[in-house]
Amino acid sequence: MVGGSVVARPIVPRIIEGRWLRRRRWVALSLMLLFAALPFVTIGGAPAILLDVAARRFHFFGATFLPTDGVLLMFLLLTIFAGILLVTALVGRAWCGWACPQTVYMDFLFRPLERWVLGAAAKKGELSGRRLLLLTLYAALSVMLGNLFLSYFVGYQAVWRWMQASPTEAWTPFLVMAVTAGLVFFDFAYFREQTCTVVCPYARLQSVLLDPASDIIAYDVGRGEPRGLGKRRDDLGSCVDCNACVTACPTGIDIRNGLQLECIACAQCVDACDAIMDRTGQARGLIRYATQLELTGGPTKARRLRPRVLLYAGLTLALLATLVVLITGRAPAEVTVLRGTTMPWVLQEGKIRNQLRVKVANHSLEPERYSISTSGLAEVELIAPENPLPVAADGQATTTIFVLAPPSAFRAGRASLTLQVTGARGFQSQTPVTLLGPMERSAP
Numbered sequence: 001m002v003g004g005s006v007v008a009r010p011i012v013p014r015i016i017e018g019r020w021l022r023r024r025r026w027v028a029l030s031l032m033l034l035f036a037a038l039p040f041v042t043i044g045g046a047p048a049i050l051l052d053v054a055a056r057r058f059h060f061f062g063a064t065f066l067p068t069d070g071v072l073l074m075f076l077l078l079t080i081f082a083g084i085l086l087v088t089a090l091v092g093r094a095w096c097g098w099a100c101p102q103t104v105y106m107d108f109l110f111r112p113l114e115r116w117v118l119g120a121a122a123k124k125g126e127l128s129g130r131r132l133l134l135l136t137l138y139a140a141l142s143v144m145l146g147n148l149f150l151s152y153f154v155g156y157q158a159v160w161r162w163m164q165a166s167p168t169e170a171w172t173p174f175l176v177m178a179v180t181a182g183l184v185f186f187d188f189a190y191f192r193e194q195t196c197t198v199v200c201p202y203a204r205l206q207s208v209l210l211d212p213a214s215d216i217i218a219y220d221v222g223r224g225e226p227r228g229l230g231k232r233r234d235d236l237g238s239c240v241d242c243n244a245c246v247t248a249c250p251t252g253i254d255i256r257n258g259l260q261l262e263c264i265a266c267a268q269c270v271d272a273c274d275a276i277m278d279r280t281g282q283a284r285g286l287i288r289y290a291t292q293l294e295l296t297g298g299p300t301k302a303r304r305l306r307p308r309v310l311l312y313a314g315l316t317l318a319l320l321a322t323l324v325v326l327i328t329g330r331a332p333a334e335v336t337v338l339r340g341t342t343m344p345w346v347l348q349e350g351k352i353r354n355q356l357r358v359k360v361a362n363h364s365l366e367p368e369r370y371s372i373s374t375s376g377l378a379e380v381e382l383i384a385p386e387n388p389l390p391v392a393a394d395g396q397a398t399t400t401i402f403v404l405a406p407p408s409a410f411r412a413g414r415a416s417l418t419l420q421v422t423g424a425r426g427f428q429s430q431t432p433v434t435l436l437g438p439m440e441r442s443a444p
């Protein structure tokens with residue numbers, strides 16, 4: 001893998017209309033539409049995706065993850081990670097070139113806008129009226145995208161409220177929106193392809209994730225070299241050294257130098273080179289999707305089912321299956337019983353009183369009322385100020401209860417009973433509880 005050269009910025013790639021650009025455009029438009037629509041989509045009454053960090057609650061396509069669901073979240077992240085390994089082993093950096101929001105918005109929104117506003121002046125860096133217009137449009141788009149992005153974290157209703165409030169009344173939301181929009185503006189107006197080439201860690205993992213049988217965008221050295229211009233091509237390869245692939249590259253690299261971490265697999269060099277091949281009457285595909293194996297004389301159809309792919313596929317499927325089992329087998333509520341923070345026990349009207357705290361997490365998308373009762377110990381009295389305990393949909397509530405038992409119930413300072421929590425829609429939990437009391441059958 002060869003490192004890229006230092007490139008003059010800003011890079012303004014030449015756009016060559018070709019089959020790959022057309023395909024990518026359709027994919028990008030669909031993804032932009034999906035990104036804009038998802039915050040407004042609900043599944044079973046909950047947002048399709050809402051990563052509510054403040055409330056520590058994540059909604060993900062019908063599944064809700066609470067802070068108590070750390071194991072589920074871990075499996076979700078591991079499944080995504082294993083999926084990335086699998087996709088990269090199979091089709092290289094297809095994610096970067098086809099689906100990453102950075103590429104999608106840069107290549108199919110911000111750059112087209114730049115070409116439309118600046119026209120032929122796009123390469124000049126001077127501050128002109130057109131450039132000011134472009135920056136204004138960039139700023140408007142950044143606010144829009146920033147607010148859309150925030151909808152995934154606070155919900156579109158909250159963003160809408162924030163947008164209507166005066167900055168003096170709600171300066172924190174205003175600041176959050178301003179900083180988010182500012183970061184989007186900085187990224188797409190200034191930092192651009194450097195997000196991929198300098199910041200993104202995925203590019204750096206490329207050498208580990210790819211193998212010689214992975215699909216990449218590659219220059220066919222055997223066919224192209226020796227490169228050169230000239231009418232008599234008997235001693236020359238197919239490359240006419242026109243540099244069209246370099247000027248079309250949004251990260252400013254020369255793919256003829258080999259696979260580089262700056263290559264985001266956008267295929268713009270493929271379209272550029274195919275156009276040159278057409279013009280010079282040569283077969284297309286001097287730059288193409290290929291495997292390193294194929295370019296070094298190996299089989300043209302690399303084996304898809306190789307050990308690495310099978311391993312990643314098996315891992316992804318196993319993690320996904322575990323995640324599904326865990327989600328579907330998850331109880332609609334979770335009960336935690338904790339001892340009170342005051343004295344372990346007190347004597348009240350001749351009985352031993354224990355204070356307990358009962359926390360109920362309602363995982364369902366309906367509000368629920370939970371009844372608390374005890375069993376397994378005779379002559380027990382339960383004092384529960386909130387019984388049944390109301391818990392909001394997908395929420396949690398904690399209540400303090402008191403359990404009074406006769407001193408005769410205690411053996412060596414302990415007595416056991418079962419605390420039952422019953423939901424109106426059939427949920428039932430039984431938690432064994434140990435009450436503390438006097439070591440002897442006497443008052444403390």
Ligand code: SF4
Pocket residue numbers: 217245248249250251252253254255262263264265266267268269270
């Ligand atoms: S080398 Fe080709 S595929 Fe890679 S980033 Fe440049 S134009 Fe895109």
Ligand code: SF4
Pocket residue numbers: 219224227238239240241242243244245246256272273274276286287
């Ligand atoms: S576009 Fe094709 S022919 Fe032109 S320099 Fe690049 S590889 Fe060579």
